[in-house]
Amino acid sequence: MKSKNKWHNRVPDYRSKIKWHERIPGYRSKKKWKMIIASLFYVWIFISFVSVLSEEESPQPINETSAEKQEVTNETDDESTSTKDETQTNSSEQEYTIGDSVKVGKLEYVINDVKTTDTVGPEYMSETTDEAFLVVNVSITNNAKEAQFIEYEFLKLFNGDTEYSPNGDAIISANDEMDGESSFILDEANPGSTLTGNVVFEVVPEVAESDNLQMRVEAGDFATTTELISLK
Incomplete structure (x- = not known):
């Protein structure tokens, strides 16, 4: 048992010499093109995650914007209806019929x-x-x-x-x-x-x-x- 323990102690531990970032998928091979692609992928995931969090934390401005759009639409419809009603209004107050x-x-x-x-x-x-x-x-x-x-x-x-x-x-x-x-x-x-x-x-x-x-x-x-x- 002692001989085995001594031999085991003499085996170099290569894992302790690997840097932490070299253990990340895409960085293990140390090839530049793989590292670039991996970096872009991780950045995209980060941005997507932040966007989702932002939408969940601030729903009120979105609702306010929708309400404002609805209000503008209602005002436009009211103006259109008002214009149509004015178009059908006599220039004078007199009522005319057939023969007049x-x-x-x-x-x-x-x-x-x-x-x-x-x-x-x-x-x-x-x-x-x-x-x-x-x-x-x-x-x-x-x-x-x-x-x-x-x-x-x-x-x-x-x-x-x-x-x-x-x-x-x-x-x-x-x-x-x-x-x-x-x-x-x-x-x-x-x-x-x-x-x-x-x-x-x-x-x-x-x-x-x-x-x-x-x-x-x-x-x-x-x-x-x-x-x-x-x-x-």
């Missing part, structure tokens, strides 16, 4: 008649729909001192706060059957002249029968001056 003369800027509108159908135009160029055509016959007088180009886009249909634009193809057909009456489709009105034509909206039957239908008419100034006319 409505002055908007230098133009004067009269809604003559409103009807619902599924076909417009003569047989050779008719337009049909599976829903409903709301046909509004309107006269527009130019009270300015110069000629005014009249467009059917000057008229918009509203059912509550929902806006409907005219159907161009149906308008062409509907005005082809007017037996020689002056139509305002792509036409120009001289001072004092009155143009009469049909404006057609394609809507579902429920809208065509609604009691809340209104026609918004404008002065041709990009809807900055408007009036509302009730169609019921």
Whole structure:
């Protein structure tokens, strides 16, 4: 036993001579490229660990940011709704209906008649729909001192706060059957002249029968001056 112990004591302990960092995976071989890759890997792990801790320790700022974004979104929606409501508000407080003369800027509108159908135009160029055509016959007088180009886009249909634009193809057909009456489709009105034509909206039957239908008419100034006319 003594001889074995003595021999054991003479065996050099190489482990005691290995530095601590040389025991880390990636550093054992002492090859530079392995050490560089290992270093980058350990740094990435450290950064990820710190990021996770930061998120867990400070959730309140994230919630505040989300709340602020939600508040900005709500304010934007409120402004949009407010703008839409203002668009549908009469420039004057007077209420207009079918047959009334409505002055908007230098133009004067009269809604003559409103009807619902599924076909417009003569047989050779008719337009049909599976829903409903709301046909509004309107006269527009130019009270300015110069000629005014009249467009059917000057008229918009509203059912509550929902806006409907005219159907161009149906308008062409509907005005082809007017037996020689002056139509305002792509036409120009001289001072004092009155143009009469049909404006057609394609809507579902429920809208065509609604009691809340209104026609918004404008002065041709990009809807900055408007009036509302009730169609019921």
